[in-house]
Amino acid sequence: xxxxxxxxxxxxxxxxxxALAGCDQQDPLxxxxxxxxxxxxxxSNDADACRQALxxxxxxxxxxxxxxxxxxxxxxxxxxxxxxxxxxxxxxxQIQAAPGEQPQQTAQSGGSWFLPIMMGYMMGRxxxxxxxxxxxxxxxxxxxxxxxxxxxxxxxxxxxxYSGRESLGQTRVMAPPRAAPGVARGGFGRTGxxxxxx
Amino acid sequence: MxxxxxxxxxxxxxRADAIGFKFHTIDGAPYWTEDAAYMFSEAEIDAVEAxxxxxxxxxxxxxxxxxxxxRYDLLKLPSGAAELIEESWVRxxxxxxxxxxxxxxxxxxxxxxxxxxxxPTALFESxxxxxxxxxxxxxxxxQFNSIHEKLIEAWRNFGLPFRALHFTCVRNHEEDRGxxxxxxxxxxxAGLEAPFLYIDExxxxxxxxxxVEDQPIQALFKLYPWEWLLREEFAAHIxxxxxxxxxxxxKMVLSNKAVLPLLWxxxxxxxxxxxxxxxxxxxxxxxxRKPIYGREGAxxxxxxxxxxxxxxxxxxxxxxxxxxxxxxxxxxxxxxxNHAVVGSWVIASQPAGIGMREDNGPIxxxxxxxxxxxxx
Numbered sequence: 001x002x003x004x005x006x007x008x009x010x011x012x013x014x015x016x017x018x019a020l021a022g023c024d025q026q027d028p029l030x031x032x033x034x035x036x037x038x039x040x041x042x043x044s045n046d047a048d049a050c051r052q053a054l055x056x057x058x059x060x061x062x063x064x065x066x067x068x069x070x071x072x073x074x075x076x077x078x079x080x081x082x083x084x085x086x087x088x089x090x091x092x093x094q095i096q097a098a099p100g101e102q103p104q105q106t107a108q109s110g111g112s113w114f115l116p117i118m119m120g121y122m123m124g125r126x127x128x129x130x131x132x133x134x135x136x137x138x139x140x141x142x143x144x145x146x147x148x149x150x151x152x153x154x155x156x157x158x159x160x161x162y163s164g165r166e167s168l169g170q171t172r173v174m175a176p177p178r179a180a181p182g183v184a185r186g187g188f189g190r191t192g193x194x195x196x197x198x
Numbered sequence: 199m200x201x202x203x204x205x206x207x208x209x210x211x212x213r214a215d216a217i218g219f220k221f222h223t224i225d226g227a228p229y230w231t232e233d234a235a236y237m238f239s240e241a242e243i244d245a246v247e248a249x250x251x252x253x254x255x256x257x258x259x260x261x262x263x264x265x266x267x268x269r270y271d272l273l274k275l276p277s278g279a280a281e282l283i284e285e286s287w288v289r290x291x292x293x294x295x296x297x298x299x300x301x302x303x304x305x306x307x308x309x310x311x312x313x314x315x316x317x318p319t320a321l322f323e324s325x326x327x328x329x330x331x332x333x334x335x336x337x338x339x340x341q342f343n344s345i346h347e348k349l350i351e352a353w354r355n356f357g358l359p360f361r362a363l364h365f366t367c368v369r370n371h372e373e374d375r376g377x378x379x380x381x382x383x384x385x386x387x388a389g390l391e392a393p394f395l396y397i398d399e400x401x402x403x404x405x406x407x408x409x410v411e412d413q414p415i416q417a418l419f420k421l422y423p424w425e426w427l428l429r430e431e432f433a434a435h436i437x438x439x440x441x442x443x444x445x446x447x448x449k450m451v452l453s454n455k456a457v458l459p460l461l462w463x464x465x466x467x468x469x470x471x472x473x474x475x476x477x478x479x480x481x482x483x484x485x486x487r488k489p490i491y492g493r494e495g496a497x498x499x500x501x502x503x504x505x506x507x508x509x510x511x512x513x514x515x516x517x518x519x520x521x522x523x524x525x526x527x528x529x530x531x532x533x534x535x536n537h538a539v540v541g542s543w544v545i546a547s548q549p550a551g552i553g554m555r556e557d558n559g560p561i562x563x564x565x566x567x568x569x570x571x572x573x574x
Contacts, residue, residue: 002243002551002573003341007326011383011392012218076410158393159386182403183412187432189398192368192422 036120053150057121061152067094067113069103074114079157085112122151122163199304200237201533219327221373231567236554238573243342249308249470250542250549253298260460261451273456274490274520276428282447291446292356300540301528307469309528316445316453317421322380324553328570339572343551345543352546353388360416362391367421369396378421397422402432407441417442424450455488455523474525478505484527490520494564513561
């Protein structure tokens with residue numbers, strides 16, 4: 001046998017898996033409460049809970065995702081084709097732009113702000129029971145619709161993964177890059193205007 | 199070795215998209231094609247695997263000799279290259295990959311046409327796309343392709359003293375970006391952080407190369423030719439920076455067509471080598487003239503009736519400044535009008551699999567098509 005036994009992709013493509021292989025502890029996407037789609041969620045959870053969690057995640061996304069004045073600024077943080085315009089005005093906490101900077105009115109964007117695209121969502125679980133009662137000893141295997149809350153998940157251009165509000169807490173990464181004095185750029189790449197590969 | 203016609207999967211474009219294969223069609227022309235496949239026998243696959251292992255070992259001996267004897271003049275290298283090559287070889291900096299292009303007439307030993315040792319592409323399609331094809335059309339058959347497993351293993355064994363390995367290539371080049379992203383994928387699975395930045399985004403802070411957030415870059419995989427890096431403004435910073443580069447600088451000896459006459463000089467008569475020389479009069483019969491720094495089949499001339507007659511085939515290109523080498527002409531096998539070349543991969547210097555490409559003409563270009571293979 002001279003062929004790969006199984007091939008798994010963690011960055012490329014939408015499937016993630018060509019064939020299931022062992023679980024990688026270091027991969028945040030291998031968590032069992034992370035899903036790339038409602039269908040994927042529903043294969044191991046209650047379908048209504050999955051839908052409810054996705055709707056929650058989307059609402060949270062609109063409320064909390066970082067908002068950029070240009071597609072380029074957003075893509076610089078989240079990668080090409082990983083941003084989309086939003087018609088909803090973002091809150092001041094969401095805006096990742098210089099004070100007073102506004103989106104340009106162009107045919108393409110229509111003057112919209114740009115948000116990263118959710119790469120999936122986490123299925124949160126709220127514990128049932130009256131206020132003050134001790135939390136349940138262990139999360140239940142299967143989420144019920146009335147207990148489901150969802151959090152949006154993003155992946156940035158450097159492959160760091162964020163979830164919901166927590167991502168906005170990590171300003172070190174979310175802040176736009178600062179040009180430190182004394183750093184020269186553009187000293188490589190001049191020859192590479194045509195084809196490189198061989 | 200046979201070319202067999204096979205039905206195309208109706209949904210292959212959807213499948214390609216799902217695994218992130220974005221460059222199956224390049225400038226409107228098909229690149230990935232699956233209406234045919236190459237079929238090999240087990241003995242043939244064993245032969246190409248053994249030839250690949252031997253070629254790699256011979257190549258490493260050429261590097262060793264060039265460094266020991268200081269014969270950098272033969273390679274027409276940019277200034278500063280010799281020191282970097284020597285340092286990287288003495289440290290034995292590890293390499294990740296390379297692709298031998300072989301002319302393989304059925305029933306004969308495969309012959310080395312050239313070694314893409316520094317910036318080979320067609321990696322993702324060899325490793326993942328043709329594997330996925332086989333998995334759906336003929337899961338019982340075998341394929342010479344454990345590239346994916348070997349890449350992850352190679353990154354694990356790389357022994358980088360830090361967790362982050364940066365990756366870079368040029369902007370606006372989907373195929374190069376796809377290749378780099380696939381390598382990042384495998385590095386991630388090996389437990390490394392694999393951030394990406396474009397080659398023009400690299401910063402220099404006076405002591406170290408830095409990323410877009412001004413954080414030091416300790417190791418960099420660059421899908422960007424060494425001889426280009428060394429002609430550019432930051433070239434002089436490479437040595438002092440102590441940044442580990444992959445592929446390592448010693449690959450400059452092998453990605454250079456001068457390796458072909460050097461190999462022949464050291465291993466004359468080896469069944470997987472073609473006669474090659476720095477002057478046309480030292481190669482008998484039909485011969486091919488290749489530029490020292492050629493890429494993607496550019497500036498190649500085939501003199502089917504010897505170097506005194508006009509070339510039979512010729513390609514244009516920008517790579518003729520550093521001169522040429524001359525190699526005996528080994529025509530590619532032709533199947534139904536398709537000239538087929540075998541791309542044989544080494545991962546961490548071990549044979550790992552093959553990818554077949556076809557072209558309408560006798561010189562394989564960047565317009566050639568990728569065709570899957572299998573063996574029984």
